Amino acid sequence: MLQRTSDIQAETRRHGPVLAAPLPPAAPLPILKYICAARRNAVAAFHADVYREWIVETKLWKLHTFIVNDPAGIRRVLIDNADNYIKGTIEPRIASASSRADFIANNKWRDRRRTMSSALNHRCMFGNAAMVFDSTQALLEEWKPLAAHLVFDISSEMARLALGIMSQVVFSSDRAESMPVLEHALARVHAEPLVNLLDFAPLLSRPWAAYKRNCAHRAFSRLTAFIHEVIRKRSVANADYDDLLGRLMQERNAETAHSLSTEEIQTQIVTVIGAGQQSIGLALTWIWYLLSQHSVEEARLHAELDEVLAGRVAGIEDIARLPYTRAVIEESLRLYPPLHTLAWRGAIDDDEVCGVKIPKGATVTIVPWVLHRHTKLWDRPAEFDPGRFSPEQGTARSRYAYLPFGAGPRVCIGASFVMTAISLILATIAQRYRLRLLADHPVEPQGLTALKPRYGMKMTLEKRR
Secondary structure: OOOOHHHHHHHHHHHOOOOOOOOOOOOOOOHHHHHHHHHHOHHHOOOHHHHOOOEEEEEEOOEEEEEEOOHHHHHHHHHHOHHHEEOOOOHHHHOOOHHHHHHHHOOOHHHHHHHHHHOOOHHHHHHHHHHHHHHHHHHHHHHOOOOOOOOEEHHHHHHHHHHHHHHHHHHHHHHHHHHHHHHHHHHHHHOOOOOOHHHHOOOOHHHHHHHHHHHHHHHOHHHHHHHHHHHHHHHHHOOOOOOHHHHHHHOEOOOOOOEOOHHHHHHHHHHHHHHHHHHHHHHHHHHHHHHHHOHHHHHHHHHHHHHHHOOOOOOHHHHHHOHHHHHHHHHHHHHOOOOOOOOOEEEOOOEEEOOEEEOOOOEEEOOHHHHOOOOOOOOOOOOOOHHHHOHHHHOOOOHHHOOOOOOHHHOOOOHHHHHHHHHHHHHHHHHHEEEEEOOOOOOOEEEOOOEEEOOOOEEEEEEOO
16 A cells, blocks of 8 residues: 555654655646646656655646656657657747757757767866866865854855856866856856746746747857957867867758857757756755755765865776766766756657557656656665665666666767766865755755755755865
8 A cells, every 4th residue: 555645754764854846736627726836846746656656647627748767768759759759849849949949959969969979978077087086175175264153055156157157068167167157147047947838828838938938049149259269269279179169160060061059059068058057056056955954974974085085086997996976976967966857858649658659649757856756766765875776776776767977869968977976076075065954044945947955955064184
């Protein structure tokens, strides 16, 4: 017999701290209440049955959706019959920037992925690791004079650190000039709700989409001008740059042999930097929160770092020697995945997923926030237990029960880079400091474009050495 949400929370209190998570509605919400709830916080709109059923069908007005939690069904949608489930049927209505929507629906996305992945591949990993280390060391130098009782928002600190790393991957020597421009452009995107009531209004959806495109163009105008200027300067200098912008400037359209337009380059830059900043910055924010609530797990992490590193700098070669550190990261990504909802996919033709008929035109959604807390897939899903990701337990779990970076042809191309960056940052900071959550600070996971703490994450520093 399945436990009610209140029973699960009561049991969690007996085993450990109750972690921040919205209480799901007991029953599906009516369409207007659902859209309003999802606009404020997308992960708060999923009702209780979504966390215990394999496939949940919902009809909200003209929107016919299926949330798939069954690992075999997820494989069907993302791998075996992926060509039947395409992005672009829903996203253009809810994307805040026209360039982002065009990129999502672009038929040439495979070609673009190859270019972007070249900046994050294994050959570049050692150079990227050096960027991560240098940026983290610079942050630690800023923290040195801070008093132990000083309160600061670790989510802002980690976002700034991650943005600096990603801007260096993209712009290298132009990083310093790019930072304020990127902060201005991404601030609006990251604050966007996932859905809005006007996205689904039959007579207003197109004017509303045009209005959002116009707002997005204004929000990105500084970034567009900056990219124009950097491209102009690099073209005059006639020099090759070993960064993502340099690769994009060298890329040619396979059909026309023309260079990419500034808008195409901007689209890919915003995609890479935005996704990288959120994945790294938010993952670390939630890791510090979880460690602050679990002294035993925090002590075990510190013990591993002290034994393996013995006070020295963590290098990329050390990551394989830090299995518990990686388990902490993976368990944190399970509980608080920055990518809380994978892109909505539209069915081109009729299909069947785990015995359920999916009609042509229906929308299929896979939600890591729900999947990672599903009662049929995880024992004590609301608890923080890095032991789930030990080598012994990991082999018993389906590959499609855990999707912090998606799966299939559109799996996150930067997953390896993100995991490397998080590992090095965590190992570097945790050797020096404990981070303590401010007493009575409200913590609420808010699902907008990514899973962020609604009120920030106010913490204090405690030196370890």
